[in-house]
Amino acid sequence: MGVSRLDKFYRRLLLTKLFIGGWGTPEDLKRIFEFRKIIGNRERCRSLVPENYPVYINKTEDHSDCQIHNGFFFSPLEHLVPGILPPEAVKARFQFIVPKRWKKNRSVCIHLAGTGDHFFWRRRTLMARPMIKEAGMASLLLENPYYGYRKPKDQLRSSLKNVSDLFVMGGALILESTVLLHWLEREGYWPLGMTGISMGGYMSSLAVTNWPKPIPLIPCLSWSTASSVFTTGVLSKAVNWTELEKQYAINSVYEEEIIKLLEYCGADSFKMNTEVVVGSEDGGVGDRIDHLLSSHVNTDGMNLDSLRKSLRAENTLHEKKTDTTKYCRPSLHKESISFMKGVMDECTHMANFSVPVDTSLIIVVQAKEDAYIPRTGVLSLQEIWPGCEVRYLNGGHISAYLFKQNVFRQAIYDAFNRFCLKYPNQH
Incomplete structure (x- = not known):
């Protein structure tokens, strides 16, 4: 199956680069990977978010068919990994769109934002308001960190800096998401589910792996890992590889320490093939010292001080040449791509997280010719989550997003109906 021409064309219209700041500091990556080990295991993080975690509603708008509640709370991540979030992102904001007339149950679907989906209007217009009319279903729209009001001041539009x-x-x-699911349960809503499109699909999938109960999940236009998105998909062309390669070459911590923290080792895991530059054709520092001593041993007027200066100069030149050689080594781009796959799989690969409690409640909607979310070379969601359903659409990522919102909504209704039939007495 080929890839969508529209996806390729649309990508060319986007001129901004991703990750212009690089990988992020090694210290931040270490903290993130350590925390991933906790949230990757559902049992280990049961007590991370209290069931009575405070959530606030600060504004309510009345409409003909619904009420829109604007609310906020403070991200638990700030308490658990202090300082890892930018200050602007600590306060989590959401909109809760509730029908004035429920058709059956008081169903609520949480929608996480896709790439470029700032604030709430897009999800509210394309998904939440139609779901009110079609199914009498409420929607809760959570604003992603780094987007909308939570966007850092030095970030350009949707392009994450690191x-x-x-x-x-x-x-x-x-x-x-755990905070909101607990809050919705306390408020008496049932059943609860999660969805998202593109990046929102990935994020909703990650969130559901952490929820200790059966829950409908409808990830649309996403797959099992984000690594292929940034290494082989059309978005890989938007990655600032120049800066990433430079940092990877100059700072040995990425190659020598960060790699050791990567635990994902599935059948599609990365294989580092780093060529370590041991020395140059001119020999090591020791060889150059021998050369200096032999070349200057019979030189008239050569004293110990001048010899030491010459040695220091040669050492400096060698170090500079080694750094330059390391930065310009032919394998650097390949190594950087492999490292990207490694860190992406570590933090986004679904096989690195707990399997959702009931995979039969998962309906995945995928585009057959998606150039943004490559499925080649990575484990399928059916392999990771046996029992989940995958529905395929003709066309690519962009056409599906523009013209298939009704298909996404139908998948949501089907997953919720499946849940109600299977767990009628759970609430």
Whole structure:
């Protein structure tokens, strides 16, 4: 199956680069990977978010068919990994769109934002308001960290500055979704489910892996890992590889320490093939010292001080040459791509997280010719979540997003109906 020409064309219209700041600091990556080990295991993080975590409603708008409640709470990630979130993102904001007339149950679906989906209007217009009319179903729209009111001042539009920002976003949304699910349960809503389109599909999938109960999940236009998105998909062309390669070459911590923290080792895991530059054709520092001593041993007027200066100069030149050689090594781009796959799989691969409690409640909607979310070379969701359903649409990522919102909504209704039939007495 080929890839969509529209996807490729649309990508060319986007001129901004991703990850212009690089990988993120090694210290932040280490903290994120350590925290991933906790939230990747549902049992280990049961007590991370209290069931009575405070949530506030600060404004309510009345409409003909619904009420729109604007609310907020403070991200649990700030308490658990202090300082990892930018200050603007600590306060989590949401809109809760509730029908004035329920058709059956008081169903609520949480929608997480896709790439570029700032604030709430897009999800409210394309998904939430139609769901009020079609199914009498409420929607809760959570604003992603790094988007809308939660966007850092130095971030350009939707382009995350660092690779680590994506992982921070994921960790925050897992915990924040748990806060909202607990709150909705306390308020008496049932059944509850989660969905998202593109990046929102990934994030909703991650969130559901952490929820300790059966729950409908409808990830649309997403797959099992984000690694292929940034290494082989059309978005890989938007990645600032120049800066990433430079940082990877100059700072040995990424290659020597961060790699050791990567635990994902599935059948599609990355394989590092780093060529370590041991020395140059001219020999090592020791060889150059021998050369200096032999060349200067019979030189008239050569004293110990001048010899030491010459040695220091040669050492400096060698170090500079080694750094340059390391930065310009032919394998650097390949190594950087492999490292990207490694860190992405560590924090976004569904096989690195707990399996949702009931995979039969998962309906995945995928585009057959999606150039943004490559499925080749990575584990399928059916392999990771046996029992889930995958529905395929003709066309690519962009055409599905523009013209298939009704298909996404139908998948939501089907998953919720499936839940009600299977767990009629759970609430």
